[in-house]
Amino acid sequence: MLDVAGHVLSFSFYEGLVFGFVAIGVYLTFRVLGFPDLTVDGSFALGAAVAAVLIASGVNPFLATLAALGAGLCAGLATSLLNTKLRIPALLAGILVMVSLYSVNLRVMGGANVSLLRQATIFTLTSQFLGLETRIAYQLVVAGVLAAIVFFILNWFLRTEIGLAVRATGDNEQMVRGFGVNTDMTTILGVSISNGLVALGGAAVAQGQKFADVGMGIGMIVMGLASVIIGEALFRPKGVARLLLAVLGGTFIYRLVISVALRLGMAPGDLKLVTAALVIIALAVPYLQKRIRREWLPPATRW
Amino acid sequence: MSENKSLLKLRRITKVFSKGTIDEVRALDKINLDVSPEDYVAIIGSNGAGKTTLLNVIAGVFPPENGGKIIVYHKEISGLSEYRRAHYVGRVYQDPHAGTAAKISIEENMAMALLRGQRRGLRVATNKDRRELFRAALSPLGLGLENRLNALVGTLSGGQRQALALVMATLSKPALLLLDEHVATLDPRTAQIVLDLTEMLVQREKMTTIMVTHNMEVALRHGNRLIMMHKGRIVVDMNQAQKADLTINDLIVAFERASGEEFVDDKVLLRPSNVVGTSDL
Numbered sequence: 139m140l141d142v143a144g145h146v147l148s149f150s151f152y153e154g155l156v157f158g159f160v161a162i163g164v165y166l167t168f169r170v171l172g173f174p175d176l177t178v179d180g181s182f183a184l185g186a187a188v189a190a191v192l193i194a195s196g197v198n199p200f201l202a203t204l205a206a207l208g209a210g211l212c213a214g215l216a217t218s219l220l221n222t223k224l225r226i227p228a229l230l231a232g233i234l235v236m237v238s239l240y241s242v243n244l245r246v247m248g249g250a251n252v253s254l255l256r257q258a259t260i261f262t263l264t265s266q267f268l269g270l271e272t273r274i275a276y277q278l279v280v281a282g283v284l285a286a287i288v289f290f291i292l293n294w295f296l297r298t299e300i301g302l303a304v305r306a307t308g309d310n311e312q313m314v315r316g317f318g319v320n321t322d323m324t325t326i327l328g329v330s331i332s333n334g335l336v337a338l339g340g341a342a343v344a345q346g347q348k349f350a351d352v353g354m355g356i357g358m359i360v361m362g363l364a365s366v367i368i369g370e371a372l373f374r375p376k377g378v379a380r381l382l383l384a385v386l387g388g389t390f391i392y393r394l395v396i397s398v399a400l401r402l403g404m405a406p407g408d409l410k411l412v413t414a415a416l417v418i419i420a421l422a423v424p425y426l427q428k429r430i431r432r433e434w435l436p437p438a439t440r441w
Numbered sequence: 442m443s444e445n446k447s448l449l450k451l452r453r454i455t456k457v458f459s460k461g462t463i464d465e466v467r468a469l470d471k472i473n474l475d476v477s478p479e480d481y482v483a484i485i486g487s488n489g490a491g492k493t494t495l496l497n498v499i500a501g502v503f504p505p506e507n508g509g510k511i512i513v514y515h516k517e518i519s520g521l522s523e524y525r526r527a528h529y530v531g532r533v534y535q536d537p538h539a540g541t542a543a544k545i546s547i548e549e550n551m552a553m554a555l556l557r558g559q560r561r562g563l564r565v566a567t568n569k570d571r572r573e574l575f576r577a578a579l580s581p582l583g584l585g586l587e588n589r590l591n592a593l594v595g596t597l598s599g600g601q602r603q604a605l606a607l608v609m610a611t612l613s614k615p616a617l618l619l620l621d622e623h624v625a626t627l628d629p630r631t632a633q634i635v636l637d638l639t640e641m642l643v644q645r646e647k648m649t650t651i652m653v654t655h656n657m658e659v660a661l662r663h664g665n666r667l668i669m670m671h672k673g674r675i676v677v678d679m680n681q682a683q684k685a686d687l688t689i690n691d692l693i694v695a696f697e698r699a700s701g702e703e704f705v706d707d708k709v710l711l712r713p714s715n716v717v718g719t720s721d722l
Contacts, residue, residue: 299552299561302545306553309542316500316540318527318558376593 146397148274153397154390155281156346157361159288159339161369161389162382164362166332170296171308173221175329176232176359178336180239181213183355185337186344187243190252193345199260203341210337211330213239218329222322243352251351259345277346284342288335289382296378304328336362357410364413365389367420392416448649449476449499449617452510456494456503456673468494469505470673476617481643481650483660485692486670492653495670496619499651501526513616528558531615533606533623540606543595547586547605550594551575554609578608582638600631604638611642618643620652624659636663657689671700 160182167175185206192202213235220231244250265276295301306314307324315321336358344350369388375381396413400406428435456469468491476482486492498505501523505511511519513529534540541550552566555574572590579587582604586597594602603623611618620639624632640663643650654660660667667684669677669692676699679687 294565295563297565297567298563299556299566300563302549302552302566303561306542306545306549309544310539313540313542314553315524316527316532317553317556318524319553319561320524 142401145274146401147394148278150390150394150397152274152277152281152346153393154386155278155285156339156342157365157393158285158386158389159335159342160358161362161365161385162288162292163332163335163339164359165366165381165385166328166335168363169308169366170305171325171328171332173218173228173308173325173329174232175214175217175332176229177213177217177235177239177329177333178232178359178362179355179357180236180243181210181333181336181355182340182343182358183243183350183352184213184239184246185210185340186350186354187246187252187340187352188337189341190254190344190350191246191248193254193257193259194252199258199263199345203260203338203345206341207334207338210340211334213337214330214333215326217333218326221329222325240352247350247352250353251349254345254348254350257348259348260342261345281342281346284338285386288338289379289386292382293379300324300327357413360410360413360417361392364417364420365392367417368392371420446477447475447512448478448480448514449474449651450510450512451475451499452512454495454498454509454511455506456491456498457506467673469498472673472675474668474675476649476651478649479647480666481664482652482666482668483664484651484653484668484670485655485657485660489672490670491673492670493621494673496532496621496651496653499617500530500532500619527615529616530619531557531610531613531617532619533603533610533621535622535625537599537602537606537626540609541594541597541602544593546591546593547579547597548572548575548590550605550609551578551590551612554612557613557615559613578612579605581641582608600627600635603627603631603635607635607638607642611646611648614646614648616649618648618650620650622653622655625655639663657692661687661689661692669696669699671696676700 160178164175164178167173188209189199189202189206192205193199197205216238217228217231217235220226220234221228226234261273261277261280264280265271265273268276268279270276270279296305303314303319304324304327307319307321307328311321314324340350340355343354365388366385367388368391369375369384369386372391373380373384373387375384396409399412400409404412425435451472451474454469454472454474455467458464458466458468466489468489470491472491472495484492484495497503498509499511501518501521505519509519510517518526518529532540542553548567548571552571552575555571575590576587584601584604586601586605594605597605607623623639624635627635636659639652642648650664652664661684665681667677667679667687668675677695
């Protein structure tokens with residue numbers, strides 16, 4: 139029994155880290171930039187596809203993972219260019235790129251999926267290097283190190299002059315322009331970084347499960363949102379560092395709840411419905427609370 | 442007011458909204474204006490006179506119609522986009538929420554303002570020296586903001602935010618300060634505090650300032666020059682000596698005379714209260 143609990147916990151911890159990249163990406167667009175970016179579903183699978191195909195063709199897994207990050211950056215670049223340069227609404231720009239990426243991913247993989255069985259991955263390479271035998275142990279180490287790197291870079295970047303301008307853009311774009319910042323550039327930067335992180339998550343997940351599939355990105359955006367909302371609600375973070383940690387923590391809790399639910403007999407196919415319901419409840423509760431208190435509420439945004 | 446000494450020169454600035462439709466509005470009509478260095482110009486006028494549009498054109502929110510020229514320091518900026526003009530132009534808006542960012546801290550807002558028009562790099566935006574500078578800039582407000590640098594701006598009151606916006610707009614000393622009815626939404630007491638603060642900052646930094654206001658008393662008491670706009674034109678322009686002994690009543694008379702003259706033709710056809718549109722053009 140304890141064994142099972144320990145396994146569920148450590149596996150959720152691992153998943154909290156690799157899917158945490160996705161959640162941080164979603165956090166960057168939805169919360170920091172106020173840019174509802176739906177590219178995520180496509181860029182997650184893109185990261186997985188690029189990493190898997192490169193690894194299968196003999197490229198070093200670490201390089202392949204880096205390439206996946208680059209591919210994600212490009213996906214975010216496409217979405218943000220559609221929005222800033224062609225003035226296509228953010229929501230639609232994201233959907234357009236997400237749909238396009240479905241075709242792109244099929245082309246990249248030359249089919250619907252790529253297997254990584256018997257291929258070296260960032261996980262197996264590290265296990266050989268460190269001499270770790272237990273799968274969950276070396277997966278945790280690799281995911282942990284990756285997450286730490288991402289955390290430190292983002293925690294630094296978001297507090298730099300450029301990073302601050304990115305954050306302020308989501309807050310008050312007019313003011314930011316008034317202080318001489320090209321807000322098209324800060325938007326492009328933010329959305330690109332976000333999708334780079336999402337693709338990094340895709341690359342890590344694909345290597346962890348030893349295959350990439352064209353459909354593996356479906357629902358990632360909702361999962362990311364659920365994680366962000368849980369993190370914010372549970373930890374009520376202030377400041378850049380705590381926010382990032384809260385998002386990672388939220389992802390961990392989300393994966394833990396899902397793992398437990400699956401163990402208790404929830405059909406895996408119901409996962410996305412349950413996640414969506416979770417997000418709906420989380421978004422609706424504050425509204426309903428205010429309604430009960432008869433507070434004034436703005437009409438729903440339609441982006 | 443010799444022309445080549447001017448800090449800001451506007452030449453034939455016209456702005457037409459909804460061009461070519463029945464809703465066409467000529468918000469600015471061939472405006473020429475010279476503002477000398479260290480001038481503090483108060484602009485009054487009724488709704489729709491073009492005051493805010495004038496500030497928007499100067500700030501680069503939208504371009505003037507073809508042929509209009511905006512010159513700051515002998516440099517034509519008419520073609521520059523808004524963010525490229527930030528180096529020259531600081532602005533405080535009517536809405537206290539517009540000039541500050543709610544979800545970042547006071548010091549981060551100040552850091553955004555400090556780097557006005559400069560290249561932003563990969564240094565951490567706030568550091569010890571900058572915090573010192575921010576405290577020194579905030580303490581004259583007497584609001585205690587200098588001790589709350591880490592507070593989120595969203596937790597401040599409207600008056601505090603507007604005072605902060607004013608400090609932010611002037612922090613890196615742009616050539617030109619634009620105040621767009623910046624006390625209009627504040628309660629009378631807070632409005633007075635922000636106005637006094639404006640006076641202090643403008644005097645201390647010797648900043649060239651254009652202040653748009655609805656309030657004639659404010660326009661009379663502040664600034665060394667008073668401009669009245671009506672239907673996209675400057676109809677009254679008084680220097681310090683001319684406005685010195687002016688009362689609000691004089692101003693109303695001047696306004697009626699100026700706008701009345703404008704509408705001489707219309708009056709023949711329409712009752713004055715029905716005068717709308719731009720038929721005098």
